[in-house]
Amino acid sequence: MKPDFDLAFYLAERRVMVNKALEEALPESHEPSGQVVEAMRYSLFIGGKRLRPILALAGAEAVGGQAEDALPAAVALEMIHTSSLIHDDLPGMDDDDLRRGKPSNHKVYGEGMAILAGDGLLIEGLVFLAGISLSGRIDPLRALAAMDVVSNAVGHRGMVGGQAVDLLSEGRVVGEDVVHFIHTHKTADLIAAAITAGGILGGGTEEQIRSLKIFGQNIGLAFQVIDDILDIEGKTVDLGKPAGSDQAKGKATYPSVVGMSRAKETAADLVNEAHLALEPFGSEAEPLRVIAGYLLTRKK
Numbered sequence: 001m002k003p004d005f006d007l008a009f010y011l012a013e014r015r016v017m018v019n020k021a022l023e024e025a026l027p028e029s030h031e032p033s034g035q036v037v038e039a040m041r042y043s044l045f046i047g048g049k050r051l052r053p054i055l056a057l058a059g060a061e062a063v064g065g066q067a068e069d070a071l072p073a074a075v076a077l078e079m080i081h082t083s084s085l086i087h088d089d090l091p092g093m094d095d096d097d098l099r100r101g102k103p104s105n106h107k108v109y110g111e112g113m114a115i116l117a118g119d120g121l122l123i124e125g126l127v128f129l130a131g132i133s134l135s136g137r138i139d140p141l142r143a144l145a146a147m148d149v150v151s152n153a154v155g156h157r158g159m160v161g162g163q164a165v166d167l168l169s170e171g172r173v174v175g176e177d178v179v180h181f182i183h184t185h186k187t188a189d190l191i192a193a194a195i196t197a198g199g200i201l202g203g204g205t206e207e208q209i210r211s212l213k214i215f216g217q218n219i220g221l222a223f224q225v226i227d228d229i230l231d232i233e234g235k236t237v238d239l240g241k242p243a244g245s246d247q248a249k250g251k252a253t254y255p256s257v258v259g260m261s262r263a264k265e266t267a268a269d270l271v272n273e274a275h276l277a278l279e280p281f282g283s284e285a286e287p288l289r290v291i292a293g294y295l296l297t298r299k300k
């Protein structure tokens, strides 16, 4: 690790960049439909670590590109991620009242408007991805490839599929293979897509993009395993969502299937694998290396 790399400073600076781009991307609306935009903005701006957009920017930098090359994709990723959080909290899904430390979207705007806010953010994310091709700044084939990577990670081959198996597994005894499937698709696919899309938009070679994908799949899975661990060992005030809710709902998680100590070992092994994937990269990939290490110690 570069001794002078300050992760807290890097993350804070990147959050400012992402939040400014999000504010420009989704301003308040005074149209008759303004309330759905208000609901979209509510969940987008009440908090959030901005992990996926920051990873996209870091992916572009890792291959020698500019963070700005990946900024519209970063905006899209945060919108899509936030849409999934809104839908995840709905009574028909996880039925959670708290998200990002504030009442869930449907608790403020009602179920119908929350469904629309999620739909609106999902589609707006795709609008931003399509806009990359149209901007003329990026090679259109690379822009299309980034859109392909992200949209595949969100649909039934990715997040939607993982969430479906998550729902089907609630209250049932399942094996490690099923939890692995859920976590890979519900969470890791979008995280891997963020880093891969960043690499594509930053001008990475095929080999670099392949390595970034492996890195992303490993830290994405580690992220969800740690999320499971934090649900047991973390505090609601840090998490911004109710601690202990996985157990209360009979969710399939790593600690429930392999035990807490193996879950922790698994997370550490995955982060090691992720670091190995970055071996061919130089100091440009330092932010990704340091973020991977930070995931193991995060409290929220």
Ligand code: GRG
Binding pocket: 047, 048, 049, 050, 051, 081, 083, 084, 085, 087, 088, 093, 100, 118, 119, 122, 154, 159, 160, 163, 186, 187, 223, 224, 227, 300
């Ligand atoms: C495509 C709209 C849409 C829905 C797909 C509801 C659903 C189907 C999927 C839910 C996926 C989901 C919520 C997975 C959990 C991923 C996860 C660990 C979220 C928490 O991410 P953090 O900690 O949250 O990065 P912040 O708030 O910091 O952004």
